[in-house]
Amino acid sequence: MNFYGFILDNTGLVLEYTLNHISLVAVVLFFSLILWIAVGLVISRYDRIAGTIISLGSIVFCIPSISLFGFFMSVPGLGLGRRTATLVLVIYAMMPLVRSVYMGIKSVDPSVIDAGKGMGMTGLQILFKIQVPMAWPMVFAGIRVTVVLITGIATMATFIGEKNLGRLIHQGITRGNADMIIAGAVIVSLIALAIDYIMGRIEKKITSPGLRFEAGK
């Protein structure tokens, strides 16, 4: 068993797969943040559609990722490759992102909003000066969960032609190459752990000291 031996022997390949992996996650994150934070903000103001949207997200979340990849792969115009991978991962990011934005905004103490309104803040001022800053730690936690999740599920995109760390695991299994499997699994796990750790540190930093006591409770 010598997985770092495998890594050393195949540095070019491992590096390529790793970079591919990271770039896929980055692209997905870019689109997901724009799309789902906006959706989260919108549904926080329209309670009637909020329930529907959030349960839609949870349903999507229950579908095995491989099914979504496989299914969208068969849609004409998408096929194998990055486009499908991006689309599916963006869909997966919906649940944690929309939910955290919605829950974050809804968790703001109503008396604070009442006070803001009573002092003459407009709806948008309440949103951007009270709700968003107070929800921000929760939203960031949601982003953190999403990034970790996407990093993990992105491994499955290897089955629709993505050349990323999932491919090391997949090919390792088909070829019975244990070192290859472990190399893939270890690198992708380390990336996920590192992202989780770093974002956890950032989360602590960006949370207003006035809100920190709540997390400590």
Next chain:
Amino acid sequence: MIRVDNIKKTFPGANSPAVDQVTFNVNEGNICVFVGPSGCGKTTILRMINRLIEPDQGDIFINGKDVLEMNPATLRRTIGYVIQQIGLLPHRTIEANVALVPGLLKWPRDKTRQRVLELLEMVGLRPGEVGHKYPHQLSGGQMQRVGVARALAADPPIMLMDEPFGAVDPIVRIRLQDEFLRLQQTFKKTICFVTHDINEAIKMGDYLVIVNQGRIVQMGTPIEVLTSPADDFVLRLLGDDRGVKILDLTRSGSLMESFQAPPKTSAGINGCIVQAIQPVKIALEMMMKNNSDQVGVCSGDKIVGILTWNSIKAHINRVSGDGP
């Protein structure tokens, strides 16, 4: 200053209106206290004045201007608002919280900062000590003070206060009430004040509006309400110690027998004296302390009259006699 004319509000899904046929005026510089049991509609009335709740019918005028035709946000920036839960923004420092409305009104930074420091000082907080703290680092009483300072920030002529001292312990509450009354003597704001505590209402109010089941059951100055309660409900609300409450609002000077000429000696008084402007309750306290049935009443350092136990008793019988 504030004129409310026959407003009515029924919340969706409710069988009976929360507020109905409510009409009153609040004069400039007065504290008008809305008092009644919880759920009686007093908070709803208050929240209609700054349009946090829209009345179904009726009119509300501030300085002759129809509130319902003004932009709600602009209107609210000219009205101070204090609530029991305070609602300080937890993610902002105390200074930033007080600076909220000046910020909305786009005051220059220097002016805002000046004002914030002045206000914190005014409500009895040390700006250097609490200014950079966050709300959760303050005690309940300190937070209430910040709440008041924040409402006063843009110097609004009108303030709406909903149980503003309700969340603190009785000792702190009394101190906050006293300090607020002291501030009000210089500010002369027009204030609508909601409470369920009749003692607080009598203490704070220039004028009482007693509300029950969405309707006004009685209006008047505290002494008017105490001496002639409109019905059984008001009588119960005032409590069994109504007579003592009256004595708290009656000046010793008003019940004394004045001397035609200043007495040569203070015989029979034995240094047992009160000031004419002090409430009769204080005179009673003095009598008990000195085991006497009379006290001398002074104006400044001159004895101007004498107040006897019998005249107090007669007064109580007279005013509590005319119950409903």
Next chain:
Amino acid sequence: MNFDMDIFMDALWRLSPGYLTEHLQLVIIPMAIAILISLPAGIIITRPGYRRHSGRVMAFFNAGQTIPPLAVIAIFFPFLGLGYGPAILALTIYALLPIARNTIAAIHSVPEDVKEAAMGMGMTPREVLFSVELPLSVPAIMTGIKTSAVLTVSTAVLAALVGGKGMGAVIFSGINFFRPELILAGTIYIGIMAIVIERMISVIEWMIVPAHIR
């Protein structure tokens, strides 16, 4: 999309049902083992003596959950080879994390004053655990079990990669042969299974949670 209805019907009614029992086993066995391990572990770690370690244990479980499912499934393969056993082991470990996490969090979230009141009335630590802490924690613990179950139903698809069979076999053939009909048929069963299991746990929860804290 070229979607052949006949193939789909065939996959839905003839092919997939054959894998249903296997898939169910891939869910129920790991779940059962995971519950048996993580409930007692969660309770022990929240006892006063061990409590100071619980932060670290939580951090460990949280970190565990960040590891991609494919990595967890794959990592045992080199040691245990292909087959059912390695798949069960991997799924158990994966199912364990959310249950343990939620159990610890749930017991921690029981208000301190309630526990103190119970102790003040003379309850032993054991009585406090069984008549105060656990009853109050049940809803949150059950949420953890539900999350874990739904997750396991869909993660069990990956068992097919290491020879563990299950519905994953149908779905992965669909991928390999470009047959969306197979993918859809397999996914429908997965979805139904997730919903049914979730409902069943909800019913159990409804039966064991005291009515007044429901």
